[in-house]
Amino acid sequence: MSPAGGRTLLEVAVALKTRRAVSGESRVVLRDVGFSLGEGEVCALLGPSGCGKTTLLRLIAGLDKEFEGAVTLPARRRIGMVFQEPRLLPWRSVAENLRIAGAPPGKDLDAIVATLGLAGHLDHFPGELSLGLARRVAIARAFAIAPDLLILDEPFASLDAILARRLRTELTSLVERLRSTTLIVTHDVDEAISLADRIVVLSPAPGRVIADRRIETPRLALTPEAAADIRAELAAMMAAAHGG
Ligand SMILES: Nc1ncnc2c1ncn2[C@@H]1O[C@H](COP(=O)(O)OP(=O)(O)OP(=O)(O)O)[C@@H](O)[C@H]1O
Numbered sequence: 001m002s003p004a005g006g007r008t009l010l011e012v013a014v015a016l017k018t019r020r021a022v023s024g025e026s027r028v029v030l031r032d033v034g035f036s037l038g039e040g041e042v043c044a045l046l047g048p049s050g051c052g053k054t055t056l057l058r059l060i061a062g063l064d065k066e067f068e069g070a071v072t073l074p075a076r077r078r079i080g081m082v083f084q085e086p087r088l089l090p091w092r093s094v095a096e097n098l099r100i101a102g103a104p105p106g107k108d109l110d111a112i113v114a115t116l117g118l119a120g121h122l123d124h125f126p127g128e129l130s131l132g133l134a135r136r137v138a139i140a141r142a143f144a145i146a147p148d149l150l151i152l153d154e155p156f157a158s159l160d161a162i163l164a165r166r167l168r169t170e171l172t173s174l175v176e177r178l179r180s181t182t183l184i185v186t187h188d189v190d191e192a193i194s195l196a197d198r199i200v201v202l203s204p205a206p207g208r209v210i211a212d213r214r215i216e217t218p219r220l221a222l223t224p225e226a227a228a229d230i231r232a233e234l235a236a237m238m239a240a241a242h243g244g
Contacts, residue, residue: 006038006040006041007038007039008037008039009037009041009073009074009077009148009149009181010036010037010060010071010072010073010149010181010183011036011037011070011072012033012034012035012036012037012056012059012060012071013033013034013069013070013071014030014032014034014056014059014068014070014071015031015032015067015068016028016030016031016032016068016069017029017030017031017052017055017056017059017066017067017068017069019055027206028205028206029052029055029205029206029207030052030055030056030059030067030206030207030208031206031207032208032209033056033202033207033208033209034209035209035212037149037198038181040179041181041182041197041198042175042180042181042182042184042196042197042198042219043182043183043184043196043197043198043199043200044184044191044192044193044195044196044198044200045057045183045184045185045186045200045202046185046186046187046189046192046199046200046201046202046234047187047202047203047204047207048187048202048238049187050204051202051205051206051207052205052206052207053153053185053187053202053207054084054153054185056202056207057081057151057153057185059071060149060151060183061079061081061151062079073148073149074148077148077149078145078146078147078148078149079147079148079149079150079151080141080142080143080144080145080147080149080150080151080180081142081151081153082135082138082139082142082150082151082153082155083138083153084153084154084155084157086126086131086134086137086138087138088134088137088138088141089126090125090126091125092125093122093123093124093125094121094122094123094124094125094126094129094137095122095123097126097137097141098113098122098137098140098141098144101144101145108144108146109144111177112140112143112144112174113140115170115173115174115177116136116137116139116140116170116174117136117170118133118136118137118140121133121137131159132159132163132167135155135156135159136167138155139152139155139171139174143174143178143180146178147180148181149180149181149182149183150175150181150182150183151182151183151184152171152183152184152185153185154185154187155171155184156168156186156191164191168191168194168195171195172194172195172219172220175195176220184196189231189234189235190227190231193215193222193227193230193231194219194222194227195219196215196219197214197215197218197219198212198213198214198215199211199212199213199215199234200212201213201234201237201238201241203241204241204242210237210238210240210241211234211238213233213234215230
């Protein structure tokens, strides 16, 4: 399942990224962040609040080009992105939001809509949707373009635990079926373990890579004991990084 030795899709080599605070002071947000992602790999990017995860995603997606270093992706690629807040066009129905993303109507789109439980909501408008449903539409839209790289920024934040778990399961089943190369940001270790076959951990700000851990067991076969071992291992690495 995890394509160890498969073709590299993404190479991240960010030497330095700074941001200017409101005070005008320049602050280092990321320093020497390097990792690569193979085709079909599902990677969770984990790190404490403010360590630069969203900043890094924006560099990878090409939305921010002001940094030292390089992000390498195939020249012709489609990136599907799910932001922390679902960005839907409010005056368009759910169906139109999906169509505008470039998704051709058909079997694939129907399957994505069905997996995410959106079939009964296609005529609704974003203002009529709960946050959970709006997130589902944003996820459907990102999948619908058949992305070479799917980037998700904490797509389950501020959802209740049961809904978050259901959405996580739906996402996993889509990723499994469509074999999408995926980079998902979270600060929830358990979420990272349940979704990813690779976990990259960033240190507290300025973010640098403190762990790059492959999970050999396919995610659907991971036992609670194996998950607990990985959790303990990651916690030890994070504690060491916090301690300096
Ligand atoms: N528009 C901005 N202008 C200046 N500094 C910013 C801006 N956005 C974020 N920062 C700073 O960059 C740093 C990294 O922010 P970023 O949002 O990338 O972190 P994060 O790891 O995604 O955090 P969280 O988990 O809370 O979403 C923070 O110190 C933040 O204050």
